[in-house]
Amino acid sequence: MTSAETKQKLTREFSGIKYILTSGMRSKLLLTLHEKPKKLEELRNELQKPSATILHGLKELENNNLIQKEQKYYKLTSNGYLITTNMVKLIENWYSVNKSELFWNNHDLSDIPEDVLKNIYLLKDAKYVNSTTSDLSNAINTYLKLISTAKKLKIILPIYSENHFKNLINLFDNGKLEHLELIVNEELEYSMLKNENIKKSIIENDKVNIKVINRKTKLFLTISEEFVTLTLFFKDGHYDDSQILIGKDENALKWALTLYSYF
The missing domain is CATH 3.30.870.10 (Endonuclease Chain A)
Structure with a gap:
């Protein structure tokens, strides 16, 4: 793969990263589910947001294959776990540099x-x-x-x-x-x-x-x-x-x- 092709692919992937990071709700949902699977009630209490707002964010992440629902619990998919793990690393890098x-x-x-x-x-x-x-x-x-x-x-x-x-x-x-x-x-x-x-x-x-x-x-x-x-x-x-x-x-x-x- 040439460097030009690599750049094009990275540019396309950046839009996906931007999709997550520009939404406080999507980011917070991934980060809280990174800890462990949770029910809607747990997410509502933790994020202090109404169910409708949380369900909308969950649906968007589910459509992007980042989370899935098993019975009453929402959990990260394998893709979601990998992306969120690196998102945590980015946040910690940012914190470390600013500190x-x-x-x-x-x-x-x-x-x-x-x-x-x-x-x-x-x-x-x-x-x-x-x-x-x-x-x-x-x-x-x-x-x-x-x-x-x-x-x-x-x-x-x-x-x-x-x-x-x-x-x-x-x-x-x-x-x-x-x-x-x-x-x-x-x-x-x-x-x-x-x-x-x-x-x-x-x-x-x-x-x-x-x-x-x-x-x-x-x-x-x-x-x-x-x-x-x-x-x-x-x-x-x-x-x-x-x-x-x-x-x-x-x-x-x-x-x-x-x-x-x-x-």
């Missing part, structure tokens, strides 16, 4: 693969932390406090920062950090090798596994067993350590590990 709007809007996202961005809803419970004029180090101090409790870390490190390496070395010296996995680019590795302390304490450390890639990255990702943090670059190419996204739930870790495995 951390400043973080996403201010930064270069080009190093995050499209397939990973599509699942941004997994970060819906992540916390956005930024530095302020009264506390310029708020974001970085929050990060340092988090990693101080970690036993194992996976880090995509895009910048050479002696302070970051110093903090990691201190974690090893204090016996807190048991294993570190680093992904760095060739230029960064070269800078690390020139610093004798970093070379000895990080590169030659048996507890450290370094993977070198032949490209610069535009994100700083840190993953432990209990949290994930993400900082990005401004669109002008400068690294931004004043804004950080922190996730501590299973979904955030899943999202981060997928991104990490990409590199």
Whole structure:
């Protein structure tokens, strides 16, 4: 199938999506039936709408093979379940982006693969932390406090920062950090090798596994067993350590590990 044919098919399908999303009643019916099959009385009580309005919406969805009636219960068809599941994902993606709007809007996202961005809803419970004029180090101090409790870390490190390496070395010296996995680019590795302390304490450390890639990255990702943090670059190419996204739930870790495995 050519790209032109694909575009035509997607355009036709968009009309179907628009049909659902432009109707509050149709959308709400699909979302409430996504939870479980329900009787008309349950739908009326939940949606606070008269039976005639609900029945009209149900009939429209039934004509489009999205719901069906079995005895007194309305339920999603297989098609209806698939479409509604993805509609829930769209809503959660929308919520996740809007919740951390400043973080996403201010930064270069080009190093995050499209397939990973599509699942941004997994970060819906992540916390956005930024530095302020009264506390310029708020974001970085929050990060340092988090990693101080970690036993194992996976880090995509895009910048050479002696302070970051110093903090990691201190974690090893204090016996807190048991294993570190680093992904760095060739230029960064070269800078690390020139610093004798970093070379000895990080590169030659048996507890450290370094993977070198032949490209610069535009994100700083840190993953432990209990949290994930993400900082990005401004669109002008400068690294931004004043804004950080922190996730501590299973979904955030899943999202981060997928991104990490990409590199």
